[in-house]
Each structure stands twice: as C-alpha cells, then as structure tokens.
Amino acid sequence: MRVHFHRIAATFALLTTALLLGACSELKQDLPAPMAPQGIHETGWNDPASPAFHGSVLKESQYETTTCVSCHAKAHTGGTSGVSCYGCHTSYPHKPGWVDSSATTFHGKFLQLGMGTLDDCAACHGADFSGGTSGKSCYTCHASYPHRTGWDNPLSTGSHGRYLKGKNWQLAECAACHGDNYAGGTSGVSCFTCHASYPHTVFQASAGHPGYLLSKGYPLAQCKTCHGVSYTGGPVVNVSCSTAPCHADAGGAPKSPEACNSCHGQFRAATGDALSAAPPKGVMGDSLTSARGVGAHQKHLVSGTLGNSVKCAECHAVPTQTFPPGHVDTQLPAEVVFGDTLARLATGTAGNYVPIPTYSATTFKCSNTFCHGAFRLSRATSAFQFAFTDSVMAGANFAPSWTGGSTDGACGSCHGLPPAGHASATLTSCVNCHPGVVNASGNIIDKTKHSNGKVNAFNTERSF
Numbered sequence: 001m002r003v004h005f006h007r008i009a010a011t012f013a014l015l016t017t018a019l020l021l022g023a024c025s026e027l028k029q030d031l032p033a034p035m036a037p038q039g040i041h042e043t044g045w046n047d048p049a050s051p052a053f054h055g056s057v058l059k060e061s062q063y064e065t066t067t068c069v070s071c072h073a074k075a076h077t078g079g080t081s082g083v084s085c086y087g088c089h090t091s092y093p094h095k096p097g098w099v100d101s102s103a104t105t106f107h108g109k110f111l112q113l114g115m116g117t118l119d120d121c122a123a124c125h126g127a128d129f130s131g132g133t134s135g136k137s138c139y140t141c142h143a144s145y146p147h148r149t150g151w152d153n154p155l156s157t158g159s160h161g162r163y164l165k166g167k168n169w170q171l172a173e174c175a176a177c178h179g180d181n182y183a184g185g186t187s188g189v190s191c192f193t194c195h196a197s198y199p200h201t202v203f204q205a206s207a208g209h210p211g212y213l214l215s216k217g218y219p220l221a222q223c224k225t226c227h228g229v230s231y232t233g234g235p236v237v238n239v240s241c242s243t244a245p246c247h248a249d250a251g252g253a254p255k256s257p258e259a260c261n262s263c264h265g266q267f268r269a270a271t272g273d274a275l276s277a278a279p280p281k282g283v284m285g286d287s288l289t290s291a292r293g294v295g296a297h298q299k300h301l302v303s304g305t306l307g308n309s310v311k312c313a314e315c316h317a318v319p320t321q322t323f324p325p326g327h328v329d330t331q332l333p334a335e336v337v338f339g340d341t342l343a344r345l346a347t348g349t350a351g352n353y354v355p356i357p358t359y360s361a362t363t364f365k366c367s368n369t370f371c372h373g374a375f376r377l378s379r380a381t382s383a384f385q386f387a388f389t390d391s392v393m394a395g396a397n398f399a400p401s402w403t404g405g406s407t408d409g410a411c412g413s414c415h416g417l418p419p420a421g422h423a424s425a426t427l428t429s430c431v432n433c434h435p436g437v438v439n440a441s442g443n444i445i446d447k448t449k450h451s452n453g454k455v456n457a458f459n460t461e462r463s464f
Helices: 004-030 055-061 066-072 107-112 118-125 160-166 171-176 200-206 211-215 219-229 295-300 405-409 428-433
Strands: 376-378 392-394 453-459 460-462
Touching: 200 211
Parallel strands: none
Antiparallel strands: 376 392, 453 460
C-alpha cells in the first residue's frame, strides 16, 4: 500500500507540471513580440513626402517638442535614444532665444557667425522662405529678408534699390538687421561696403550733404549713381537734385549741383551769373568778411565799389569744368596764383619794374601787386613832368589784409597822398589834375577809372 501511494503522488506531480507548461505556452502566444528600436517611429517618419513625416507631425502640434525630449533629451542632442536631432538639422529644434535679438542664440547671430546658411532655413521654410513644410514664413517677421534673387543686381527688377523705391525709401526694414547707423548691426554687413554715402545718415555728422561732399573732395559721381548723370532722377532713384528747394535759382529754374555758385557764392543766383560765384557765401558757408573764405571778394569784383572790377582769374586759376586737377581735389584754402595781368603789370622806364605778387595764407596779406601800389611812373616818359619832384613817382606798395575791411582799404593807403615823387598836393586839389575821376572833396566819382592799370590825368588815359 505504501508503494502504491508514492506512485499516485508522482503521477499527480507529472500531470500538474504538464498542465502548467501548457498554460505558459498558451500565455506566451498571447504576448506581443518585442519591438525593434528602429520601429518606434511610424513608417515615413523621415520622408518629407509622407503624411507621417515628423515635420508634419510637429507642425500639427504647433511644433511642441515635449514628446521628443523623453528620448532625445531636453537639448535634443541624443538622450537615451543616442540620436541627436542636430545630426540632420543644423539649427532645429530652435534653441531658447532664437527670435530674441538680444540673446546669444538669436538666429541672426547664428547666420552671422557662419554656423548655418540660408539653405538650412530653406529645408523647412521652403526654397522661397514663404513657409515650406514648417508653414512658417520668414517674411512674417522680416519684410524683405531673406533677400530674394537679384537683390544685389541694380539691373534686376528684384534689386534692393527698386524695392526701396517702391517703399518710398523708408529704411526701417534695413535698420532692423544692418543697425540704426547701417554700419552692420546684427547682420554684420555694412551698407557702406557698397554705398559710399547711402543711406544718407553720413550727412548728419557733416551737418548736411554740402559738408559731407566737402570733406570727401566732392565725390559727385556717388550722387550720379542713383540720381542720374544729370542729377534729375536717373533710372534708380526718381528724386531730382535740381528742383526747389534743392538746386534751383530764385526763379525756380533748375541748377546743376556742379554750377559754380552752388558751392560758393549766391546759391539762388542763376547758373550763368559768373559774378555770383564769388563769396559770400564761402565754401564753408561763411558770410562775414572777417572769414578767410569771404574777405574782400565782393569789394574786388563789383565794379564801382573800390575801383574797376577785378576778374576772378586775376587771383585764381578759374576752372572751365568742375573736376580739373587743383579744383575740388585739393584741401582749402583756395590757391591764390595771380595768373592774370593786373597784379603783375609792368611799369617804370620801358616796363623795367615788374612786381612779383605773393599771398600769405597765414597772414592773409597780398604783397607786391600793382593794384596795391607796386608801380613806378617815369618822369622821362611823362607828358606832365611838372607833377614830378623826382625821376620816378612811386606807389606805396601796400600789403593789405584780405580780411582787414575798410581800414585796409582807406584812400591813399596804396599810392600815398600824394604818391612819393609827386608834387605837393592835398586831397581836395586832386581834382585839378584828375577831373572826372575825383571831385573837389577828393572822393572818387568814376571808380571804373581807379586801379584799372592806366594813368589818368586831365581826362586822358594812357598806359604806364
């Protein structure tokens, strides 16, 4: 009986084990097979053409990347997955501060530092940057960036010049990236790399474009680039320089910026008025005769002020055009060259006394000029020898100051009252020999006969 009992117990154990193994086998068949790592994302996850493309999935969730973080880490650099998002994307997912221009991670700085290119942006935002798979257009924030094809080509309909022309030259869009002074800003690209004077903010430091042009040697070719060869608008800029209140005369007639009286003289005078080209105003805008650029210009040039009118060429090399050597390409002050005949007039016996005029840019004084008394009148060749007390009558060879005013232009300062070697006379007796030139008070009544290079006595003019 005892042996039989053990056999029954062993048989029961075997049956129980068999049943358990069978149950486990059936349970195993009901469990899903282990998931391979590459099968976590749906088919098409990396295919931009697939509806399951991860870009499209993120787009539907407004680019919420929280679910990505659990495997790829908060910084999206790999995490437990070991796969960095930046293995395929240079700059996406965008880091905090991507749209904050003050942040070190600002996307403008990212591009500026060469950490990525616009091609990287195009991958999600589209080749024309109007949205692409991201659905986010760059032009939602940037009015004109990324710059379109032809942006740097003046001949292209897509050039930035034509774009700005359509915007009435409003530059706020440019300042956003190129800086308020357009010297680079967050873009690191200065507008002045290509444009010497545009945007015209450079005029502000010079108190306007006249000061800027002066400081740069009058580079008017820069103006022509946009305003046309005649400054009336040109193909790029529809703004003429030759209209009121810019370069136009008092009657509204247009004037070229290259007119002589545009830079010095009477700005509102007509272009052809040669006398109006003399200061005031001076090149620096001065109007007082105490300024070197003004001085006694009008006293010399206006006939009837001191004497006969003096030509500009007497003291300056007068250019026939705007840009000959020595005109606008040299620094102020203007060169005084005494290139004509009056200051150098030969007098004395047989013309043996020839003055050599000089001008000091330090003292502003003229020296050794006929018109200020560097002359000799020979008794031997004179028809009025009774007026002489010596063999030669000589002027005072005065050296007046250009800015000295009426003091340096006093009557007698150049020739003496009377001249050396002249018979005794008083100011009121000059009229006896020089009628028609002065009156009984000694005042000059016909200034065209004063300092005109001739000897005038008894209503007769003759050469020295």
